[in-house]
Amino acid sequence: MTILRFIAAALAALLIAAGPATAAVQPAQLTAQDRQDLQRVEQYLGSLTTVQADFVQTTNNTDLYRGRFYLKRPGKMRLEYDPPIDYMYIADGTWLTYYDAELRQRKDVPLGSTIADFITRSNVRLSGDVTVVKVSRGNNLLSVQLVQTDKPEEGSLTLNLSTNPMLLQSWVAVDAQGTVTQVDLTGMQPGVQLDNKLFVVPRKKSDR
Template sequence: MLFNRRFLLTLLTLLALLPLALPAQAAGPRKPLTDQDKADVVRAEAYMNGITTLKARFQQFAPNGNVSEGTAYFWRPGRMRLQYDPPSPILVVADGDFLIVHDQELGEPSYIPLGSTPAGVLVRENVQLNGKDLAVSRVTRAPGVLNISVVESDDPAQGEITLVFTEQPFALRQWRVLDAQGSITTVSLYETQSGMTLDRKLFQFSDPKFTKPKLNDG
């Protein structure tokens, strides 16, 4: 079964402490970034590019009110695993080429090129929030909190990802996704650890019943 883009945007919001979230706003016309905005974007990029491995527990808050929990693993660049706790049948693995979404109840996994998913923002080799394919739509601040909202440069109407950072210490604490239909998903991270050694097998998906597709670079 193939999952539509809205489902993927809903599923792949990842990282945070919910109390730090500011009320989400609908994506609107982009305003020019101030010098302070640009400096904060550079600071956020440097922080994210400094992450190699990360492990954390997470809570995902879906638009319909459902709450799921699990364990998240990152190994940058290119690798991620979202291991949802039972009774959720979902497993999400990024193996460097594809984001693989496997619903064990449905059986057939979905393979989505990693670069075309929100997850690609976190695990790409060189994070550029205001680069060729992404654009910062808004930077907002609250006491001790920095919010950076990002859209696709060529199709901003598809949705918006907001990364929320704490200032002391400076760390990513939330990822919210506003999709094209106006639905918002938030995931909370806690018990975060970084810099540890992770088993490469965590980022491999193997099922003899299914064949991994070839990545089309063209």
């Protein structure tokens, strides 16, 4: 797996591209309660056809960034940062693109080769190419830690959801270098109308 520029201070494991497999994954020993809760998570995530939210992102408990998160399933996602950050990440259904608005430069990786594909796919399953390695609970919070089944050593993604009602509160990504990135969502609006133009990647200078 390779990491795009600024990933260490951005979404970390969400935007990691695929590479050669090595270590075997160690799945969690799931209880009956775990399986029931994971089914609820799948159903909840599957119900999110569109989402708009604000986010606050911290990296290694130091750097702090704010911005907006948009999701339009299947395949489309956008994360844009408040000034002075000029970066954004856009999934258009085929590619996941890092775009530098100041330099008008972009870098693309196939969406299906990243764990971001899990967030945007039409059929969300906590199995198959992702493996649940830990389930924990506390204070109306359910946490589900995931790794890519074929590449567990390259990072993890933990989804934190309130349970009553179920609502995605945050995610925590740990990349292969141990960088910890937490993204907290606020003002979450499911089911909103989102213009497809949000998921069109701007041109880079050489495309003009």
